[in-house]
Amino acid sequence: MDQIGGDLRLVSLRKEFGDFVAVDDIDILIPKGSFFALLGPSGCGKTTTLRMVAGLELPTAGQILIGDHDIAPLKPYNRPVNTVFQSYALFPHLDIYENVAFGLRRRGIKDVSAQVDAMLSLVELDAFARRKPSQLSGGQQQRVALARALINRPEVLLLDEPLGALDLKLRRQMQLELKRIQTEVGITFVHVTHDQEEAMTMADTIAVMNQGKVEQLGSPMDLYENPRTTFVANFLGQSNLLTGEVVERGDFVGVKVWGNQIKIPASRVATSNSKVWVGVRPEKIYISAESNHAHDHLGNQLVGTVLERSYIGVSTQFIVEIPGFLDDEKIIVFEQNVDASEVMAGDRVRISWDPAHTFALDAKQDAYAGDVLAETE
Amino acid sequence: MTNKKWVPYLLLAPGALWLAIFFLTPMFNLGATSLYDPSGSLETGYVMNGHVGNYVDALSEYWPQFLRSFIFAAIATVLALVIAYPLAYAIALKSGKWKNILLVLVIAPFFTSFLLRTLAWTAILGDNSSFVHFLQNIHILPEGGRILATPFAVVMGLTYNFLPFMTLPLFTSLEKVDPRLIEAAGDLYSKPFTGFRRVVLPLSMPGVVAGTLLTFIPASGDYINAQLLGGIKNTTMIGNVIDRAFLERGAYPTAAALSFVLMAAIVILVATYVKRAGTEELV
Ligand SMILES: Nc1ncnc2c1ncn2[C@@H]1O[C@H](COP(=O)(O)OP(=O)(O)O)[C@@H](O)[C@H]1O
Ligand SMILES: [Mg+2]
Numbered sequence: 001m002d003q004i005g006g007d008l009r010l011v012s013l014r015k016e017f018g019d020f021v022a023v024d025d026i027d028i029l030i031p032k033g034s035f036f037a038l039l040g041p042s043g044c045g046k047t048t049t050l051r052m053v054a055g056l057e058l059p060t061a062g063q064i065l066i067g068d069h070d071i072a073p074l075k076p077y078n079r080p081v082n083t084v085f086q087s088y089a090l091f092p093h094l095d096i097y098e099n100v101a102f103g104l105r106r107r108g109i110k111d112v113s114a115q116v117d118a119m120l121s122l123v124e125l126d127a128f129a130r131r132k133p134s135q136l137s138g139g140q141q142q143r144v145a146l147a148r149a150l151i152n153r154p155e156v157l158l159l160d161e162p163l164g165a166l167d168l169k170l171r172r173q174m175q176l177e178l179k180r181i182q183t184e185v186g187i188t189f190v191h192v193t194h195d196q197e198e199a200m201t202m203a204d205t206i207a208v209m210n211q212g213k214v215e216q217l218g219s220p221m222d223l224y225e226n227p228r229t230t231f232v233a234n235f236l237g238q239s240n241l242l243t244g245e246v247v248e249r250g251d252f253v254g255v256k257v258w259g260n261q262i263k264i265p266a267s268r269v270a271t272s273n274s275k276v277w278v279g280v281r282p283e284k285i286y287i288s289a290e291s292n293h294a295h296d297h298l299g300n301q302l303v304g305t306v307l308e309r310s311y312i313g314v315s316t317q318f319i320v321e322i323p324g325f326l327d328d329e330k331i332i333v334f335e336q337n338v339d340a341s342e343v344m345a346g347d348r349v350r351i352s353w354d355p356a357h358t359f360a361l362d363a364k365q366d367a368y369a370g371d372v373l374a375e376t377e
Numbered sequence: 378m379t380n381k382k383w384v385p386y387l388l389l390a391p392g393a394l395w396l397a398i399f400f401l402t403p404m405f406n407l408g409a410t411s412l413y414d415p416s417g418s419l420e421t422g423y424v425m426n427g428h429v430g431n432y433v434d435a436l437s438e439y440w441p442q443f444l445r446s447f448i449f450a451a452i453a454t455v456l457a458l459v460i461a462y463p464l465a466y467a468i469a470l471k472s473g474k475w476k477n478i479l480l481v482l483v484i485a486p487f488f489t490s491f492l493l494r495t496l497a498w499t500a501i502l503g504d505n506s507s508f509v510h511f512l513q514n515i516h517i518l519p520e521g522g523r524i525l526a527t528p529f530a531v532v533m534g535l536t537y538n539f540l541p542f543m544t545l546p547l548f549t550s551l552e553k554v555d556p557r558l559i560e561a562a563g564d565l566y567s568k569p570f571t572g573f574r575r576v577v578l579p580l581s582m583p584g585v586v587a588g589t590l591l592t593f594i595p596a597s598g599d600y601i602n603a604q605l606l607g608g609i610k611n612t613t614m615i616g617n618v619i620d621r622a623f624l625e626r627g628a629y630p631t632a633a634a635l636s637f638v639l640m641a642a643i644v645i646l647v648a649t650y651v652k653r654a655g656t657e658e659l660v
Binding site: 055081 | 563
């Protein structure tokens with residue numbers, strides 16, 4: 001067991017429950033020592049994936065490699081992998097000290113006190129060693145669960161929505177804390193969450209999962225700036241998606257959107273299909289009065305009318321209607337509140353953005369996939 | 378708020394009244410009887426003269442039956458625990474949709490009277506039963522050997538009769554064990570048995586304590602099993618002695634003294650056991 005080490009690789013990993021495919025042939029490479037997030041909506045197969053790595057669920061097919069070693073056939077207690085469970089699953093009959101010492105004792109390590117003390121101080125729970133889990137707050141229990149897993153120095157630490165039960169403020173604090181601890185111990189963290197902000201804050205690399213498949217894998221910036229599917233474009237932040245038709249290909253691809261010419265760098269076009277969704281994030285767009293040509297140099301431009309303007313403190317949000325566009329193709333624009341905006345509701349406006357902030361996706365995909373707001377409506 | 382202070386007392390009143398009439402009064406009565414002059418009888422009446430000698434006589438004459446009762450009860454309790462634990466474990470954690478049906482089956486014996494079920498065992502274990510013939514044929518039992526009227530039959534009867542009292546509390550505490558804790562133990566390098574030993578067993582201790590008490594206490598005072606399944610020698614339990622002293626010999630002071638000794642002994646045994654169980658693992 002001790003010689004197993006290296007990157008974690010999931011190879012064509014698959015899990016079926018009866019007829020239902022929970023995890024659909026996923027391939028993921030997680031470099032040793034990285035903070036990796038599995039991000040996706042509830043029910044997309046994140047927990048199932050994690051449980052297969054932990055050995056709590058048997059894969060239907062595929063391999064789980066650490067370095068060159070396939071750990072899929074190993075029992076959970078023989079894997080150099082530990083889990084921070086969604087509900088913590090602390091042992092209620094043991095005090096905090098014994099909970100943390102549990103893994104060491106099971107491996108026959110006699111003198112555990114130095115390691116347990118060090119681990120308790122890493123998670124700042126020294127004073128609570130002799131309390132029972134039920135006497136601790138949610139945030140403290142969460143840290144015990146982390147300490148109980150980390151003390152074993154696993155090759156891979158699995159965290160299943162570890163912050164899900166905490167309130168917002170504590171969650172923010174624990175996100176930074178987890179990141180600090182991961183940097184300090186240098187162990188590979190695989191963090192499951194449905195909260196895109198959490199994944200973006202903490203992870204070096206994120207795999208966005210949807211219905212048992214990996215939609216896209218990359219750095220938070222990659223995924224946000226250059227989404228390759230409508231699901232990713234909507235699930236991570238907000239996107240304007242417009243109906244487009246490719247009319248010209250080259251270093252820049254020319255797309256017609258209801259008669260308006262839009263340019264997109266070829267590397268940001270995720271499909272060879274000529275029917276596309278043209279995407280741009282609301283905060284990448286400049287909005288100005290129609291007569292103001294200050295942003296003409298950016299390259300992509302449309303003219304329309306402001307339907308709604310809402311001031312929300314950090315920014316002002318506009319909904320802009322473009323003549324000739326479909327009803328649900330109104331463009332959302334976020335403007336930073338630096339100076340008072342010159343644009344009011346009802347004004348004719350010019351909206352401009354850089355082609356480098358534009359992306360194109362396959363029009364066969366659902367424009368509302370992964371749109372949390374649209375799906376709950 | 379303050380004028381509602383009497384509410385708890387009102388709520389306690391029916392229970393307290395019940396205890397006073399049906400528990401304290403008979404206890405007091407019994408206590409008094411145990412100190413009567415033993416030379417009296419029901420017909421001639423008893424004289425109250427604080428005859429502590431009743432206790433001395435009871436103990437010196439009947440200590441073997443006391444000892445036997447506790448040994449039989451202890452063996453039956455251990456056997457019931459050994460049988461009931463895996464049963465309760467399977468029902469609580471492994472039975473899935475069969476859980477309710479299996480639970481009903483555990484309780485099913487209560488639909489028939491205790492006496493009838495014990496009588497049925499006299500037929501099953503009787504000298505001419507096929508079970509006994511079978512044991513004789515495979516030479517586990519010598520030719521002409523008996524099961525009925527042996528300590529074995531009595532202990533078996535006790536075990537059988539009190540098994541549900543062991544199973545149900547065990548089931549209740551095992552059902553409360555979160556299966557994720559078992560997974561967590563596995564994740565933290567416990568092989569299945571170690572996980573059981575370190576997590577499930579300690580968490581089921583309340584059930585073990587409740588089950589052993591519910592078995593041991595009534596089994597120590599039981600006389601039906603010894604009467605129906607026992608013989609003349611080596612099977613008489615203290616319950617039978619008290620039964621006969623009261624109902625056949627009319628020796629009320631002795632019977633009352635024996636009852637008090639039995640009660641005291643059980644209280645001491647149980648208190649010691651619960652104290653140990655409360656402070657540390659019994660296993
Ligand atoms: N043991 C199981 N039996 C049947 N279906 C399951 C089982 N575990 C999970 N599923 C199904 O698999 C899908 C993925 O579940 P899960 O991995 O828990 O999702 P997530 O953690 O992403 O919310 C869900 O639709 C869930 O209902
Ligand atoms: Mg989950």
